[in-house]
Amino acid sequence: MRIDSASDALGIYISVPFCRAKCSFCNFASGVSSPATIDRYVGMLCEEIDAAGVTSERLGADLPRFVDSIYFGGGTPSLLAPSQLRTIFAALGRNFEVAGDAEITLESAPGQIADDLLDEAMGLGVNRVSLGVQSFVDRESAAVGRLHTERECVREITRLRAAGLPEVGADLIAGLPYQTAESWNHSLAVASGVGLTHLSVYMLEIDEDSRLGREVLAGGQRFHAHGVPQEELAATLYEQACAMLSQHRFTQYEISNFAAVEHQSRHNKKYWQRAPYIGFGLDAHSMLRRGEGAVRFANPDELKDYVPASRGGQVVLVAEREAFEETIFLGLRMNAGIPTNDLRERFATELVVPCEEAVRELVAEELMLAEDDRWRLTLRGRLVSNEVFGHLLEKVLV
Numbered sequence: 001m002r003i004d005s006a007s008d009a010l011g012i013y014i015s016v017p018f019c020r021a022k023c024s025f026c027n028f029a030s031g032v033s034s035p036a037t038i039d040r041y042v043g044m045l046c047e048e049i050d051a052a053g054v055t056s057e058r059l060g061a062d063l064p065r066f067v068d069s070i071y072f073g074g075g076t077p078s079l080l081a082p083s084q085l086r087t088i089f090a091a092l093g094r095n096f097e098v099a100g101d102a103e104i105t106l107e108s109a110p111g112q113i114a115d116d117l118l119d120e121a122m123g124l125g126v127n128r129v130s131l132g133v134q135s136f137v138d139r140e141s142a143a144v145g146r147l148h149t150e151r152e153c154v155r156e157i158t159r160l161r162a163a164g165l166p167e168v169g170a171d172l173i174a175g176l177p178y179q180t181a182e183s184w185n186h187s188l189a190v191a192s193g194v195g196l197t198h199l200s201v202y203m204l205e206i207d208e209d210s211r212l213g214r215e216v217l218a219g220g221q222r223f224h225a226h227g228v229p230q231e232e233l234a235a236t237l238y239e240q241a242c243a244m245l246s247q248h249r250f251t252q253y254e255i256s257n258f259a260a261v262e263h264q265s266r267h268n269k270k271y272w273q274r275a276p277y278i279g280f281g282l283d284a285h286s287m288l289r290r291g292e293g294a295v296r297f298a299n300p301d302e303l304k305d306y307v308p309a310s311r312g313g314q315v316v317l318v319a320e321r322e323a324f325e326e327t328i329f330l331g332l333r334m335n336a337g338i339p340t341n342d343l344r345e346r347f348a349t350e351l352v353v354p355c356e357e358a359v360r361e362l363v364a365e366e367l368m369l370a371e372d373d374r375w376r377l378t379l380r381g382r383l384v385s386n387e388v389f390g391h392l393l394e395k396v397l398v
């Protein structure tokens with residue numbers, strides 16, 4: 001067993017969990033904080049980066065020094081001051097060797113990346129900005145607390161491209177309050193014609209971790225919960241996105257991600273291909289090689305708990321069975337699917353054979369394809385991917 005990887009170079013995730021306002025649907029560890037808190041946090045982040053070698057040694061994990069992707073996520077990392085961004089890059093430079101062609105991504109919200117920060121970021125090597133647009137329809141954006149309009153989004157994308165950023169992507173959400181097939185069509189049409197190179201389409205998550213989710217579950221009216229479309233419509237909107245985006249150079253390569261091959265996200269592919277990555281900051285997750293296996297660890301998701309002693313705190317050893325399960329459910333997220341020969345080579349027969357039986361059943365139900373020595377999800381399978389993964393893993397666990 002080994003960590004599967006197109007490349008053994010490390011991916012680094014930097015969590016910057018600060019936002020200008022909290023969106024009602026957001027279930028991330030993020031919030032509004034004072035400038036002093038942000039400054040203190042940057043200091044702790046750099047301490048954690050400097051201690052990465054010690055942490056990995058303590059966990060018995062291999063920490064590659066060569067890095068080919070860095071991802072600033074959040075939160076809204078573009079709210080950092082240029083000097084704070086410089087400080088974080090300096091810490092990364094002290095501890096890692098960053099490839100000349102590394103993919104370096106900064107998440108932002110439309111209208112929340114100042115000129116001086118953009119200049120600094122590009123000077124430091126940022127070559128990809130991912131914008132949390134969510135909708136190009138003003139009523140839908142306002143309903144969930146987004147601070148931008150369609151006009152501002154279009155202006156921002158045009159500005160970033162004109163500044164010379166080679167990669168500008170955006171996230172959209174299917175299932176927002178008041179969304180209809182027509183309004184969604186409008187968002188997709190704008191997104192595919194405005195000069196973006198990458199699109200992520202997520203389904204609205206209804207759970208206890210967001211204000212909107214809790215209100216929907218309680219059957220209430222706050223946060224425009226009564227405007228959230230039925231689940232069936234959200235599924236139709238997702239299918240609409242898959243059909244429409246493919247006609248506009250946005251080829252689906254993962255359940256939620258669409259781009260031409262040369263614009264795919266190198267960083268996110270590391271997660272699905274189980275390549276080594278390390279995360280720094282609040283709620284950041286890591287997976288590193290350890291001997292023949294791997295180890296996962298995560299930081300706390302509450303700012304008050306993110307203190308030096310807690311970092312790399314929750315540690316999980318990835319045994320062969322877990323590695324097999326991860327290979328299945330992460331690999332199937334990608335349209336390229338899983339090469340079955342590779343699976344048979346790497347894992348024990350008692351894991352692979354029951355899974356093959358489950359795949360045959362899912363192929364009969366038209367939820368999966370098994371051809372050319374690969375397993376893949378069909379479009380229907382992608383819509384109910386959690387059920388498909390559940391069925392596969394059930395067989396393996398027996």
Ligand code: SF4
Nearest residue numbers: 019022023026074075
């Ligand atoms: S900007 Fe992003 S991270 Fe911040 S609250 Fe909104 S969805 Fe969450």
